[in-house]
Amino acid sequence: ICLFLPHSLGEKMCTRMNDKYKQRHMWKILSQVDTEEKDSGTESCAPDFSTVYAHDLLPANNGEECTKHFLQEVVDILLNYIRRMFDRESKVLDFHYPHQLLDGLEGFSLELSDEPEPLEQILVDCQDTLKYGVKTGHPRFFNQLSTGLDLIGLVGEWLTATANTNMFTYEIAPVFIVMEDILLKKMYTMIGWPVGEADGIFSPGGTVSNLYSLQVARYKYFPEVKNKGMAALPNLVLFTSEHSHYSIKKAAAVLGIGTDNVILVKCNERGKMIPEDLEAKILEAKSKGFVPLYVNATAGTTVYGAFDPLNDIADICEKNKLWMHVDAAWGGGLLMSRKHSVKLEGIERANSVTWNPHKMMGVPLQCSAILVREKGLLQACNQMNAGYLFQTDKQYDISYDTGDKTIQCGRHVDVFKFWLMWKSKGSSGFEQQINRCLELANYFYKTLKNREGFELVFDGEPEHTNVCFWYIPPNLRGIPKGPERSRLLHQVAPRIKARMMEEGTTMVGYQPHGDKVNFFRMVFSNPASKKCDADFLICEIERLGDKL
Numbered sequence: 001i002c003l004f005l006p007h008s009l010g011e012k013m014c015t016r017m018n019d020k021y022k023q024r025h026m027w028k029i030l031s032q033v034d035t036e037e038k039d040s041g042t043e044s045c046a047p048d049f050s051t052v053y054a055h056d057l058l059p060a061n062n063g064e065e066c067t068k069h070f071l072q073e074v075v076d077i078l079l080n081y082i083r084r085m086f087d088r089e090s091k092v093l094d095f096h097y098p099h100q101l102l103d104g105l106e107g108f109s110l111e112l113s114d115e116p117e118p119l120e121q122i123l124v125d126c127q128d129t130l131k132y133g134v135k136t137g138h139p140r141f142f143n144q145l146s147t148g149l150d151l152i153g154l155v156g157e158w159l160t161a162t163a164n165t166n167m168f169t170y171e172i173a174p175v176f177i178v179m180e181d182i183l184l185k186k187m188y189t190m191i192g193w194p195v196g197e198a199d200g201i202f203s204p205g206g207t208v209s210n211l212y213s214l215q216v217a218r219y220k221y222f223p224e225v226k227n228k229g230m231a232a233l234p235n236l237v238l239f240t241s242e243h244s245h246y247s248i249k250k251a252a253a254v255l256g257i258g259t260d261n262v263i264l265v266k267c268n269e270r271g272k273m274i275p276e277d278l279e280a281k282i283l284e285a286k287s288k289g290f291v292p293l294y295v296n297a298t299a300g301t302t303v304y305g306a307f308d309p310l311n312d313i314a315d316i317c318e319k320n321k322l323w324m325h326v327d328a329a330w331g332g333g334l335l336m337s338r339k340h341s342v343k344l345e346g347i348e349r350a351n352s353v354t355w356n357p358h359k360m361m362g363v364p365l366q367c368s369a370i371l372v373r374e375k376g377l378l379q380a381c382n383q384m385n386a387g388y389l390f391q392t393d394k395q396y397d398i399s400y401d402t403g404d405k406t407i408q409c410g411r412h413v414d415v416f417k418f419w420l421m422w423k424s425k426g427s428s429g430f431e432q433q434i435n436r437c438l439e440l441a442n443y444f445y446k447t448l449k450n451r452e453g454f455e456l457v458f459d460g461e462p463e464h465t466n467v468c469f470w471y472i473p474p475n476l477r478g479i480p481k482g483p484e485r486s487r488l489l490h491q492v493a494p495r496i497k498a499r500m501m502e503e504g505t506t507m508v509g510y511q512p513h514g515d516k517v518n519f520f521r522m523v524f525s526n527p528a529s530k531k532c533d534a535d536f537l538i539c540e541i542e543r544l545g546d547k548l
């Protein structure tokens with residue numbers, strides 16, 4: 001074996017180095033033997049990474065060759081990972097418990113030392129980090145609402161990291177600031193707002209976007225809150241459905257409104273807010289002396305994928321002069337589809353909208369926007385005029401210094417990958433991608449409906465890509481519905497999930513909801529998933545759950 005080693009790898013490799021070094025190089029060397037002539041030239045000048053350190057890379061003298069080879073190695077590792085990720089035969093995850101990761105696995109130590117490690121070790125660490133992670137782009141990964149790996153999005157992230165700048169001023173992010181403006185305008189258009197009158201900003205996720213919506217609503221009605229604080233305000237209450245995302249409650253906690261002042265509105269059996277209950281609860285709160293401020297309607301609930309009746313809710317908000325927010329973190333992507341956007345009818349009447357392109361549109365994490373119907377509110381609400389960043393005597397249009405609209409100072413560039421993806425597929429490409437996911441959900445629903453041992457949590461075709469269901473193991477099928485069956489059924493999903501994690505063949509989420517015991521939630525947002533993957537999940541649940 002040692003005879004095959006390029007001289008630069010040295011004898012150290014055969015003696016001191018761990019097996020992974022050898023494996024990595026053996027693989028390379030063997031593949032090199034195959035393509036002898038082609039590779040021999042490049043490999044001979046590749047540095048020996050076991051003796052090369054980070055300080056030998058650029059900008060070090062002669063660092064360019066070394067950097068080039070190092071980056072090529074990294075690309076090889078990533079490409080290998082990507083190849084395996086899209087390979088249905090490969091596992092979705094290689095599960096280990098936290099103590100195993102802490103103790104170190106097969107030479108993969110997470111401990112940090114005082115001494116630098118050579119680049120060879122850095123490469124192995126990159127490989128191991130991917131090895132023990134979860135392949136969220138795998139066609140059989142259904143665990144989250146953000147799935148898939150869009151290669152153009154990936155390139156967007158690489159470029160963003162290379163540019164390594166901050167979104168607070170035009171001065172240091174000229175191109176990205178203009179791209180953000182262009183994307184926001186596209187999003188206003190999809191919602192149906194006049195482009196010149198709306199406002200928005202990209203934020204670190206739907207939770208933060210929802211926080212902005214409540215903060216801006218409060219400022220609109222009570223601008224004194226900015227200086228005087230909550231003590232100057234009456235007892236505010238807000239309304240959201242019992243199926244809405246928990247970030248609405250969190251926003252109330254963060255903003256000092258308090259979770260007790262979040263009033264939960266009832267939903268129908270499909271998880272849609274019941275407008276009559278909203279109206280009744282608003283009247284009730286008023287009669288008790290509270291001041292209703294804000295209603296959150298959800299377009300695409302996290303678990304059921306339900307769309308609240310936006311027009312009915314808008315009527316109630318108009319009548320009672322309340323701020324209407326639409327949390328379309330999950331459902332916003334459907335606006336890209338001419339076929340499915342009707343489900344969000346009425347969204348144009350909202351005062352603010354949350355929309356996460358990192359979910360249904362498949363943009364790499366994170367990418368979320370808060371969109372506000374009235375221009376200027378975000379700025380008025382948040383600006384602090386820090387003199388060292390937002391000088392007013394700059395020689396360009398300072399409305400492009402958008403940083404003071406935010407509750408952050410520095411802000412990550414989340415727009416480039418989104419912009420690049422849009423360029424690469426056009427709005428029609430997003431439309432097709434989303435339509436296909438919805439077709440797949442429909443296929444999955446129909447398959448389950450006719451399958452013995454499966455029970456849907458609610459009936460009717462899915463509106464979004466969520467399909468919620470129970471698996472009833474053979475032993476449970478004879479037991480009549482009642483508390484005993486529910487008690488047993490509650491344990492089924494967690495047990496199947498635990499086995500699924502150990503086997504690592506697929507991943508899907510489960511949860512209880514309201515009076516419903518633990519059930520699985522299937523969601524489709526990965527363009528790589530196909531019917532065979534949906535079928536696989538069903539068979540896998542049967543296989544893992546059959547003996548329960």
Ligand SMILES: *Cc1c(COP(=O)(O)O)cnc(C)c1O
Nearest residue numbers: 205206207245301302327329330
């Ligand atoms: C996912 C989700 C959120 C939160 O978005 P993050 O980006 O995870 O913070 C908010 N609302 C709904 C309806 C969601 O599905």
